[in-house]
Amino acid sequence: MADKLDVQEPEKPGAMLFMIAFCLISVVLVLYLGDQTKFSAKGKFFAQPRVWPAVGVIGMAAFSAAYVLQRIRVQRTGEISEAFLWLRGLEYVAWFMIYVWAVPRVGYLPTTVIFAIILAFRVGYRETRTLIAAGATGFAIVLVFKTFLGVKIPGGAIYEYLPTTIRNFFILNF
Amino acid sequence: MDLLLSSLSILARWDVLAALIIGSVGGVIIGAIPGVGAAVAIAILLPATFSLDPIVGLTALLGIYGSSMYGGAIPAVLINTPGTAVNALTTYDGYPMTQAGEGRRAISLAYSASFFGGIFAILCLILLAPVLAAIAPMFGSREIFLAAFLGILLVVLAHRGQTFAAGALACFGIWINTIGLEPIAYSKRYTFDQSWLSGGIDLIVVVLGLFAISQAILLLVEKDSAPKTEPVHGALFQGFRELLGHKRVATISSAYGVVMGMIPGVGEFTAQFMSYTTAMRTSKAPEKFGKGSPEGLISSEAANNAVPPAAMIPLLALGIPGEALTAMMLSVFYVHNVVPGPNLFQNEMDFVVALYIALLILNVLVLVFLLFSTNLLLKVIEVPTRFLGVTILTLAFVGVYSLRNSATDCAIAAGFGLFGFILKRTGLPIVPIILGMVLGGIMEAKLRTSMNRVKEPLDFFVERNGDLRPVAIVLAIVIVLVVATHIRGLMKERKA
Numbered sequence: 157m158a159d160k161l162d163v164q165e166p167e168k169p170g171a172m173l174f175m176i177a178f179c180l181i182s183v184v185l186v187l188y189l190g191d192q193t194k195f196s197a198k199g200k201f202f203a204q205p206r207v208w209p210a211v212g213v214i215g216m217a218a219f220s221a222a223y224v225l226q227r228i229r230v231q232r233t234g235e236i237s238e239a240f241l242w243l244r245g246l247e248y249v250a251w252f253m254i255y256v257w258a259v260p261r262v263g264y265l266p267t268t269v270i271f272a273i274i275l276a277f278r279v280g281y282r283e284t285r286t287l288i289a290a291g292a293t294g295f296a297i298v299l300v301f302k303t304f305l306g307v308k309i310p311g312g313a314i315y316e317y318l319p320t321t322i323r324n325f326f327i328l329n330f
Numbered sequence: 331m332d333l334l335l336s337s338l339s340i341l342a343r344w345d346v347l348a349a350l351i352i353g354s355v356g357g358v359i360i361g362a363i364p365g366v367g368a369a370v371a372i373a374i375l376l377p378a379t380f381s382l383d384p385i386v387g388l389t390a391l392l393g394i395y396g397s398s399m400y401g402g403a404i405p406a407v408l409i410n411t412p413g414t415a416v417n418a419l420t421t422y423d424g425y426p427m428t429q430a431g432e433g434r435r436a437i438s439l440a441y442s443a444s445f446f447g448g449i450f451a452i453l454c455l456i457l458l459a460p461v462l463a464a465i466a467p468m469f470g471s472r473e474i475f476l477a478a479f480l481g482i483l484l485v486v487l488a489h490r491g492q493t494f495a496a497g498a499l500a501c502f503g504i505w506i507n508t509i510g511l512e513p514i515a516y517s518k519r520y521t522f523d524q525s526w527l528s529g530g531i532d533l534i535v536v537v538l539g540l541f542a543i544s545q546a547i548l549l550l551v552e553k554d555s556a557p558k559t560e561p562v563h564g565a566l567f568q569g570f571r572e573l574l575g576h577k578r579v580a581t582i583s584s585a586y587g588v589v590m591g592m593i594p595g596v597g598e599f600t601a602q603f604m605s606y607t608t609a610m611r612t613s614k615a616p617e618k619f620g621k622g623s624p625e626g627l628i629s630s631e632a633a634n635n636a637v638p639p640a641a642m643i644p645l646l647a648l649g650i651p652g653e654a655l656t657a658m659m660l661s662v663f664y665v666h667n668v669v670p671g672p673n674l675f676q677n678e679m680d681f682v683v684a685l686y687i688a689l690l691i692l693n694v695l696v697l698v699f700l701l702f703s704t705n706l707l708l709k710v711i712e713v714p715t716r717f718l719g720v721t722i723l724t725l726a727f728v729g730v731y732s733l734r735n736s737a738t739d740c741a742i743a744a745g746f747g748l749f750g751f752i753l754k755r756t757g758l759p760i761v762p763i764i765l766g767m768v769l770g771g772i773m774e775a776k777l778r779t780s781m782n783r784v785k786e787p788l789d790f791f792v793e794r795n796g797d798l799r800p801v802a803i804v805l806a807i808v809i810v811l812v813v814a815t816h817i818r819g820l821m822k823e824r825k826a
Contacts, residue, residue: 168757194517202781205512208774212505219498245547249744256740279716307732
C-alpha cells in the first residue's frame with residue numbers, strides 16, 4: 157500500500173532530453189537579458205524592468221541545470237524514439253493551423269464539419285457512422301458556439317457569393 | 331439576513347440558473363470522460379463566458395469546476411480509470427469493490443461522500459465569511475506579495491521528486507508573463523523586435539495551448555481506446571446510510587479538503603493523500619485499504635470535493651489563485667473589471683455569498699442528476715479517445731480564435747499545445763507554468779507598490795509609525811518554515 161501512496165513518479169522517457177534542451181534555451185535567454193531588457197541608473201532595484209525577466213530566465217536556467225545534474229548519471233533508454241513521437245505531434249499542429257487559415261475563407265460551419273471528418277479519417281476511423289458522427293459533432297459545435305452563444309468568429313469570405321437573402325443569415329450564424 | 335437576501339437576488343435570474351444547470355451537468359459529463367477533465371473544458375469555455383455577466387460566466391465555470399470530480403468517480407470506480415486526475419485515489423478502493431460485485435455500493439458511496447465533502451466545505455466557508463471579511467483588509471501589497479510568493483513556493487515543493495523541474499517551469503511562467511511592453515517604464519522585454527510580441531502573451535492563449543490543444547494532440551497521437559462499461563443496476567441511495575456509519579472519516583477528510591484548498595498551491599492531491607493516510611492510520615481495518623475499503627473511498631472523494639469551494643477563498647479574498655482552474659477563473663474576473671481581493675470581501679460580500687450559494691445549489695443539482703442518470707453517463711465514457719481528440723482540437727479553435735480573431739494567437743496556442751504535449755508525455759508538470767504566469771505578475775506589481783513604502787527590509791513587517799504588520803510576519807514565518815521543512819525532509823531522505 158505504501159508504494160501506491162508514494163507521489164514520486166519515476167522519470168519518463170524524454171524527460172532528460174527535454175530538460176537539457178530547456179536548460180540550453182534558458183542559458184541563451186540569460187545571455188540576451190542585457191540586450192532585451194532595460195536597467196536604468198535611476199529608480200529602485202525592484203522597480204527595474206529587468207528584475208522579473210531576470211528572475212524568470214535565471215530561475216529557468218538554474219533549476220533545469222539542477223535537474224540535469226541531479227539525474228544525469230541515471231541509465232535511460234527510449235529518449236530518441238520519444239523525440240520522434242514528439243515530431244508526430246507537429247502534424248496535428250499543422251492540421252490545426254490549416255483549420256485556422258481556412259475558417260475566414262471557407263466559413264466556420266463548412267470548415268469545421270470538413271475538418272472534423274477529415275481529421276477523424278486521418279486518425280484511423282473508416283466507418284461511415286463514425287465519420288458522420290464527427291461531422292455532426294462539428295456541426296453541433298458551430299451551432300452551440302456561434303449560433304447560440306454568439307462568440308466572435310467572422311463569417312467566411314465564401315459567404316459573399318451566397319444570394320443576398322441568406323448571406324447575412326450565414327455570416328451571422330455560421 | 332439582508333446579506334442572504336441580497337445574495338439570493340443576484341442568483342434569482344433565469345440566465346444564472348441556466349448557467350448553473352448547464353455548468354454542473356456539463357461538468358459531470360466532462361468529468362466522466364477520461365482524458366478530458368475540467369481544465370480542458372474551462373479553458374475552452376473561458377472566452378465564451380467573457381460576453382456574459384460575471385455572475386453568469388462564473389457560475390457556469392464554477393459548475394464545471396465543482397461537479398467534474400463527481401463525474402470522475404464513475405470511471406474510477408467502474409473501469410479503474412480516473413475521469414479526472416484527482417480521482418486517481420478513488421480507483422484504489424472503488425475498483426476492487428466493483429471487482430467484488432459491489433459496483434453499485436461503491437458508486438453510491440462515492441456520490442454520497444462527494445456530496446458530504448462539497449456541502450461541508452461550503453457550510454464551513456459561509457460560516458467563515460465574516461472572519462475572512464475581517465482579515466482580508468489586513469492584506470496590503472506586502473502581504474499579497476508574500477502570499478503569492480508562498481503560493482508559488484508551495485506549488486514547486488508540492489511536486490515531490492520533480493521539484494527542480496517544477497521550479498524551472500514556474501520560472502518559465504514568470505518569464506512568459508514579462509514578455510512585451512513593461513507597464514511602468516514602457517520598455518520592451520524579450521520581444522526580439524517582433525511586433526506580435528509587443529502586446530505580451532495572453533494567459534488564455536497559453537492555457538488553451540497547454541491544457542486543451544496538448545490534450546487533443548496526446549489523444550490523437552496515442553493508441554485509440556474505447557473503454558467498455560457494465561451498467562449499474564438498482565437504486566443508488568444506500569450510500570448515504572452507509573456514510574452515516576463513517577461520519578468521522580467523512581468529516582476529517584472534508585476538513586482536510588477545506589484546509590488544503592485554502593492554501594494556495596496545495597489543492598486536491600495533498601488533501602486526498604493526507605486524508606487517505608489519516609483514514610488508514612485511524613481505521614480499525616487498515617488492511618482493507620487498497621482492496622475495497624469503504625473508508626478509503628469516502629476519504630478520497632470527500633476530500634477532493636471539499637477543495638473547490640475552499641480554493642475560491644484565496645482567489646476571492648486575495649486575488650491569488652491556488653491552482654490552474656482558479657487561475658483561469660481569475661481572468662473572468664479581470665475581463666469584467668471585478669477585481670478579487672480584500673475590497674471584494676469588504677464591499678461586495680453579497681457577490682461572494684452568491685457564489686457560495688451557487689456552489690451549494692450545484693452540489694444538490696449534481697447529486698440528483700447522478701442518482702438518476704449514471705447509466706446514461708456510462709455511454710459517454712465509451713467514446714473512443716481519438717474521437718475525443720478530434721472534438722477537443724475543434725473546440726480549442728473556438729476558444730483561441732474567438733478571443734480577438736487572431737491567427738497569431740492560434741499559432742502561439744498551437745506552439746504551447748506542442749510544448750504541453752511534450753510535458754504530458756514526459757510526465758513533467760504543467761500547472762507551475764500557469765501559476766508562474768499569474769503569480770509572477772501579481773508579485774511584480776505588488777513588490778513594486780510595496781517598495782515605495784519600504785526603505786529597509788524590516789519595513790516589510792513594521793509600519794513607519796512602529797505598528798507591526800502581523801499578517802506579513804506570519805506569512806514570512808510560514809515561508810521560512812516551509813523551506814526549512816522541505817530541506818529537512820531532503821536531508822532525511824538522503825540519510826535513509
